Amino acid sequence: MTAKFKRSDGREFDELRPIEAKVGVVPNADGSAMYKSGDTIAIAAVYGPRKMHPQHQQNPSKGQLRCDYNMISFSVSERIRPGKNRRSTEISEITKWALEPVLLLGMYPNQVVDIFIDIIQADAGTRCAGINAASLALAHAGIPMKEMVSSIAVGKLDKTLVTDLTKEEEDYEGGEGPTDIPISMTHDGKITHMQLDGKIGVEQLKDAVDLAKEACEKIYEIQKKALKDAIDMGNGEKK
Amino acid sequence: MERKVVIPGEVIIEGEDYLPGEHTEKRNGQIISIRYGLAEEQNNLIKVIPLSGVYSPRRGNVVIGKVENINSNGWFVDIGSADSAFLSINEVPRYVNKDAMEEVFKIEDILIAKIWSIGKRGIDLSIKLRGLGKIDEGIIFKVNPHKVPRIIGKEGSMIKIIKDETGCDINIGQNGLILIKGPTIDSELYAKNAINFVAEKSFVNGLTEELTKWLKENKK
Amino acid sequence: MTTTEPTSERIKKYLLEGKRFDKRGLFDFREIKIEKNVSKKAEGSVRVKIGKTEVIVGIKLDVAAPYPDSPDKGNLMVSADMLPLSSPRFELGPPKFESIELGRVTDRGIRESGFIDFEKLCIKKGEKVWTVFVDIYSINDDGNLMDAAAMGAIAALRLARIPKYDEETGKVIYGEYENESLPLKEDSPVSISIHKIGNSFVVDPTREEEDLSECRVTLTTYEGAISSMQKSESEALTIDEIKKIFDISEETSKKILKEIEKKIK
Numbered sequence: 001m002t003a004k005f006k007r008s009d010g011r012e013f014d015e016l017r018p019i020e021a022k023v024g025v026v027p028n029a030d031g032s033a034m035y036k037s038g039d040t041i042a043i044a045a046v047y048g049p050r051k052m053h054p055q056h057q058q059n060p061s062k063g064q065l066r067c068d069y070n071m072i073s074f075s076v077s078e079r080i081r082p083g084k085n086r087r088s089t090e091i092s093e094i095t096k097w098a099l100e101p102v103l104l105l106g107m108y109p110n111q112v113v114d115i116f117i118d119i120i121q122a123d124a125g126t127r128c129a130g131i132n133a134a135s136l137a138l139a140h141a142g143i144p145m146k147e148m149v150s151s152i153a154v155g156k157l158d159k160t161l162v163t164d165l166t167k168e169e170e171d172y173e174g175g176e177g178p179t180d181i182p183i184s185m186t187h188d189g190k191i192t193h194m195q196l197d198g199k200i201g202v203e204q205l206k207d208a209v210d211l212a213k214e215a216c217e218k219i220y221e222i223q224k225k226a227l228k229d230a231i232d233m234g235n236g237e238k239k
Numbered sequence: 240m241e242r243k244v245v246i247p248g249e250v251i252i253e254g255e256d257y258l259p260g261e262h263t264e265k266r267n268g269q270i271i272s273i274r275y276g277l278a279e280e281q282n283n284l285i286k287v288i289p290l291s292g293v294y295s296p297r298r299g300n301v302v303i304g305k306v307e308n309i310n311s312n313g314w315f316v317d318i319g320s321a322d323s324a325f326l327s328i329n330e331v332p333r334y335v336n337k338d339a340m341e342e343v344f345k346i347e348d349i350l351i352a353k354i355w356s357i358g359k360r361g362i363d364l365s366i367k368l369r370g371l372g373k374i375d376e377g378i379i380f381k382v383n384p385h386k387v388p389r390i391i392g393k394e395g396s397m398i399k400i401i402k403d404e405t406g407c408d409i410n411i412g413q414n415g416l417i418l419i420k421g422p423t424i425d426s427e428l429y430a431k432n433a434i435n436f437v438a439e440k441s442f443v444n445g446l447t448e449e450l451t452k453w454l455k456e457n458k459k
Numbered sequence: 460m461t462t463t464e465p466t467s468e469r470i471k472k473y474l475l476e477g478k479r480f481d482k483r484g485l486f487d488f489r490e491i492k493i494e495k496n497v498s499k500k501a502e503g504s505v506r507v508k509i510g511k512t513e514v515i516v517g518i519k520l521d522v523a524a525p526y527p528d529s530p531d532k533g534n535l536m537v538s539a540d541m542l543p544l545s546s547p548r549f550e551l552g553p554p555k556f557e558s559i560e561l562g563r564v565t566d567r568g569i570r571e572s573g574f575i576d577f578e579k580l581c582i583k584k585g586e587k588v589w590t591v592f593v594d595i596y597s598i599n600d601d602g603n604l605m606d607a608a609a610m611g612a613i614a615a616l617r618l619a620r621i622p623k624y625d626e627e628t629g630k631v632i633y634g635e636y637e638n639e640s641l642p643l644k645e646d647s648p649v650s651i652s653i654h655k656i657g658n659s660f661v662v663d664p665t666r667e668e669e670d671l672s673e674c675r676v677t678l679t680t681y682e683g684a685i686s687s688m689q690k691s692e693s694e695a696l697t698i699d700e701i702k703k704i705f706d707i708s709e710e711t712s713k714k715i716l717k718e719i720e721k722k723i724k
Contacts, residue, residue: 025598026544026545026598026599027511027599027601028545028546028547028599028600028601029544029547030291030292030293031291031292032544039499041498043544043598044544045544045545047543047547048293048321049293049321050293050321050547051321051322068543068551070542072498072515072517072540072594072596073517073519073538073592073594074498074500074501074504074517074518074519074592074594075498075500076500077500077633077634078633079519079521079592079594082538082540082594102247102248104273108321110321110322111321114543116542116543116544117544118542118544118596120497120498120515121497121498121499121500122500139246139247139274139275140275140291141291141292141293142274142275142276142289142290142291142292142293142385143274143292144247144262144273144274145247145248145273145274146247146248146264146273147247147248148246148247148248186248187248188248223246224246224249227244227246227275228244228246231244231277231290231442232440232442232443233244233442233443233444305460305463317460319460347463347464348464349463349464349465374465375465376465376468376469377465377466377469378465378466378469379463379465379466380466381460416460418465424469424472424473424478427469428480431480
């Protein structure tokens with residue numbers, strides 16, 4: 001990693017924004033979670049496994065995952081017209097791909113697990129926050145999973161790799177400009193999602209993956225704590 | 240090993256001596272949880288008791304459900320699982336006129352029934368045993384099905400305390416639906432709130448004492 | 460699962476004794492919580508919780524042409540989205556009647572009261588006016604989304620500020636404010652929905668109770684008078700019943716208005 005780059009919010013190049021995570025935020029859901037990273041806030045709710053409707057989409061050999069990613073109209077400065085658009089349709093599918101590899105849905109033929117993700121406030125990294133919230137909500141819903149999934153956007157600003165871009169950094173115009181690389185990983189280090197927009201050499205991209213691994217490790221610890229804190233073991237203290 | 244909360248993918252314990260039980264997997268000599276829940280050890284067998292999730296039906300479970308459809312052979316009952324359960328006319332301990340199925344059970348009726356088989360075809364119910372059949376009155380409400388064992392308690396000890404204190408008759412469906420029938424609505428709500436208290440505190444040590452205290456404090 | 464028949468009978472019987480399962484009086488609300496500024500990107504936003512029911516409401520402003528029949532007045536657009544995240548009963552897809560009605564009833568509650576001074580939202584007569592978007596999202600439905608939505612809309616409008624507007628470029632500079640609130644009157648409108656369950660009337664039903672509602676009447680009270688109303692569901696009411704509903708609304712709205720105002724101060 002090359003020359004020092006000064007981040008406008010004073011973070012180190014590999015420093016995450018402050019994170020908050022909590023499960024059980026939607027009482028009606030079978031599992032739910034909120035994940036906040038800086039000024040980006042995502043909530044996710046899981047329903048199911050439940051019967052797949054419409055019936056022609058049922059798969060008799062295993063259960064399926066269905067994801068819906070949605071930004072609420074006032075999560076960004078310029079109001080988004082409510083409803084689906086191309087971007088949210090793509091991210092919904094990306095999210096499904098990021099999470100499906102860890103799910104054990106073999107025992108749920110003809111059934112579906114629904115995940116609904118809503119972005120309340122956006123300051124870049126919304127798909128990653130959504131995936132982190134969704135992974136928490138799936139675990140919270142008692143869905144059998146091999147691993148947790150954690151997600152982060154690493155990036156390159158001019159020539160420097162940085163972790164967890166803000167919107168301001170995404171819009172950076174100096175030098176080589178911004179490169180945005182959202183990556184999702186299982187806790188045992190498998191990549192389930194990766195995208196890239198910008199311009200970066202292969203060697204530096206390899207470094208970016210390693211940087212994402214470090215960040216995902218930190219996010220995993222926060223996810224783990226959120227799930228463990230939700231169980232009251234009595235004696236006034238939570239374990 | 241002490242009982243502990245684990246999350247999916249978490250290593251519960253290492254070592255070749257241990258065997259993977261329910262909701263766990265063995266990978267590279269490690270026992271790993273595949274569900275969010277409480278990990279327990281018994282004679283080197285490690286299992287995870289789930290804390291959440293929808294109801295997964297098992298043979299022999301007594302459940303409470305709602306009739307949602309009827310055909311000429313029986314009734315489809317929503318028991319809160321992904322697939323609805325079926326109560327065949329052969330599993331009803333009385334004569335059924337196939338032209339007047341609604342006279343026996345109609346849509347929206349609430350039944351308490353036993354799961355006698357689960358197969359490829361679906362979940363089959365029976366009401367041939369005593370105490371099963373249509374529920375005519377009482378308060379019905381839902382708790383998380385994973386809290387049911389705690390609400391019942393060891394050999395029914397927890398629920399017995401609530402029954403004795405409130406004077407209510409209580410039927411607990413393994414699917415989390417609970418029926419309470421008592422001398423007054425006030426007594427039924429007293430029992431309902433006591434059950435919700437147990438469900439909320441279900442992992443606290445010394446729950447029996449806590450419940451006894453709660454019952455005293457909330458008695459009219 | 461919707462409320463079962465045996466439970467419904469118990470609820471109705473108990474209501475006739477003037478009692479509810481959660482110990483509230485017939486015209487009492489559950490605990491109301493209002494959290495301000497849930498999204499920094501909105502001009503104003505709140506989270507409203509009534510018991511376990513939760514909505515978030517945000518205000519966005521934009522500059523647009525006025526309607527030809529009101530060239531010197533700003534516009535109001537209210538929409539409600541019953542998110543599938545918030546209940547197993549809500550589905551993805553085009554808005555269902557319930558969410559359209561939720562938006563429209565909330566819209567009329569604000570518009571008809573005269574609470575917003577639309578003339579002050581005019582930038583240049585016949586050319587440019589502010590459009591005020593009020594967007595309502597359900598987060599958890601445990602009954603009475605209707606009143607939660609109205610409460611959230613009023614609270615969010617109270618908190619909203621007008622962003623800077625660059626007349627030369629014709630662009631709104633979001634995130635920068637003139638430190639100017641929306642032109643609102645001092646009093647706030649308040650909407651209360653009264654539900655008929657069996658032979659009883661209640662306000663603020665839980666989901667379990669709302670399943671039994673045969674008729675809902677939503678009344679918006681502003682400066683002591685009724686400014687909008689909606690009778691929903693195909694259940695006929697007697698003249699005595701509707702008059703009783705007016706009385707309940709009058710009594711309850713005063714109480715709730717005080718509570719809301721205290722919470723958004």
